[in-house]
Amino acid sequence: MTVKITIQDVLDAKERIRGTVLETPCQRSSQLAEYTGFDTWCKLEFLQRTGSFKERGASNALALLSDEQKRRGVIAASAGNHALALAYHGQRLGVDVKVVMPTFAPMIKISTCRSFDAEVILHGTSFGEAVQQAHEIGEAEGRQYVHGFDDPPIIAGQGTMGLEILEQVPDVDAVVIPIGGAGLIAGTALAIKSQRPEVKVIGVEPINACCYMDALNAGKPVKIAAKPTLADGLAVHTVGDNAFELARDLIDKVVTVTESEIALAILRLVEREKSVVEGSGAASLAACIAGKLPELEGKKVVLALCGGNIDPSILSRIIEVGLAADGRIIRFTARISDRPGGLAEFAKVIAKAGASIKDITHDRTFAGPDVSAVHVQCKIETSSHEHIERVYQSLREHKIPFRPVEIEAETLSAYH
CATH class of the missing domain: 3.30.70.260 (ACT domain)
Structure with missing residues (x-):
């Protein structure tokens, strides 16, 4: 059974995490506008302390734990960014954190997570296997499992990004957001549509892991066989139940992007914005420069650049793919x-x-x-x-x- 999440939950989360999470800049980019064809603004979530928007939900979820839950600690499964956010805010609040990562998780995310005193367990060749292991450990040790994109406090926390966007760009016409498990786009869409229902909310998925579009076609979340993707943070096998139920009536459109398009978007951000953004965070720009959203021409559009934890060991190779895609x-x-x-x-x-x-x-x-x-x-x-x-x-x-x-x-x- 899904849990109803309201705009009041998002507003409460904003007050709860105030001062613990960075209110990231949302700035205009005339450089990227040359490629997108519209008035382009970038919400710089990769500037968060741990490099992604995940801090919003993690800070909110940990703050809502009971004293007993805080004493027992928490556990989560994550490809990286959720684990980092949970570890960082767990350290800040004195909550013991244990995370299970699939074996393909980037080394930078593993090492950084450990630097925040979290215990990292590498298990499974898929995100699903990591989730199963995390649940088993949580039950055995009495730890609270914190879902990376479907817990209501997580979704409400992520929705605070939408509130900030409306404050920073009050006349925005559309917001483009990457989709993995759909927690970010669900919370953000709720925040935006509750106050400005005319603003378009558009989702972007990698074609190698389009679990949200498959869920739309099936009318409910379904498990997919996700392929490897440069947007590793979006490579989940099923969209969240709560996230999907909330997002399905709020999202105006969803498009997919290829691996070459993601690589080209990463290159554009490095060259034009002097910003290093991971594939998951660059997916929103990828859809725009690939011409997937022609209806936004001339509009004021905010792109959620939601993560910057790219593995340095393959950054140069990704850039070469982008160069090849750019001719x-x-x-x-x-x-x-x-x-x-x-x-x-x-x-x-x-x-x-x-x-x-x-x-x-x-x-x-x-x-x-x-x-x-x-x-x-x-x-x-x-x-x-x-x-x-x-x-x-x-x-x-x-x-x-x-x-x-x-x-x-x-x-x-x-x-x-």
């Missing part, structure tokens, strides 16, 4: 002469097309029976998709056989 890096194999001067002639063709060779590798072993030829694997720096076509056309004009090799963001996401 600024290409990779191909070509067959060129292995005689003296062959490589120099090939380099001249590339240079004449205005491109730069970043990396090149010779493959003589599998180049075929013609010993006068060699295969080269090249990574070339270009300026746009149109520039790529000019490079390829130059290769054709000089009768150099080549084969493009695509960078698959879906493959990269498996390492996240």
Whole structure:
């Protein structure tokens, strides 16, 4: 049975967490507006102490615990951000925190969580397995289980972001919010629609983990087989019951984004906003720059950039995926002469097309029976998709056989 959550719960949560959670800036971005086509504002939730919006719900939920529950401690399952928020505010309030993370959780989130004195248990290759383990430990140790996106105090706490957006951008036309388990968008939509029902609330899911859209199609939360995604914080197997019941009548539209679109959004934020935002947080921008929301052209739109805990070990690789999606890096194999001067002639063709060779590798072993030829694997720096076509056309004009090799963001996401 679902629990009814009201706007009063959100208003009470705002007062309860006041001074414990940062009221993050919501600032205009003329840089991103060039790509989105609308008046773009960014709610910078990645500036929270633990790097995500999750602090709002965690602070509210822990403050509502009874003295006995605080003494026994709490437990949660999380891919990272909920665990971080719970650990940080648990340390602040003197509540013992234990978290179960799936084995694919980013190392930065694991190590930071431990730095807040929380006990971290790595278990399971899926979020569902981590949840099951957390429940078993909680029952055995008498700990209160704090659901990352479906506990009513969590949803009410997340809704305080919506209250802040209305205060900071009172004439906002639409708010775009990433969806994982739907706790953030449910609470935020409740806050916004209760005061400004005409404001559009739009959700964004990674195409590899679209549990909310599947729930809409089924009319109830359903379990999905989520694939690896750069938006690891959104990769849950089912939307929350309470969150779905609340959100389904408040959300105006939901769209999905691909892995390459997420990578490009991360790149845009690094280059244009000088901000490092994780895939989950960048999903809202991904939908906008991919042209998924044309009805917002010319409108005043707030993007929830809701997390910044990206794993540094793969950030450079994600940026390269973004560069590839933006037409600024290409990779191909070509067959060129292995005689003296062959490589120099090939380099001249590339240079004449205005491109730069970043990396090149010779493959003589599998180049075929013609010993006068060699295969080269090249990574070339270009300026746009149109520039790529000019490079390829130059290769054709000089009768150099080549084969493009695509960078698959879906493959990269498996390492996240």
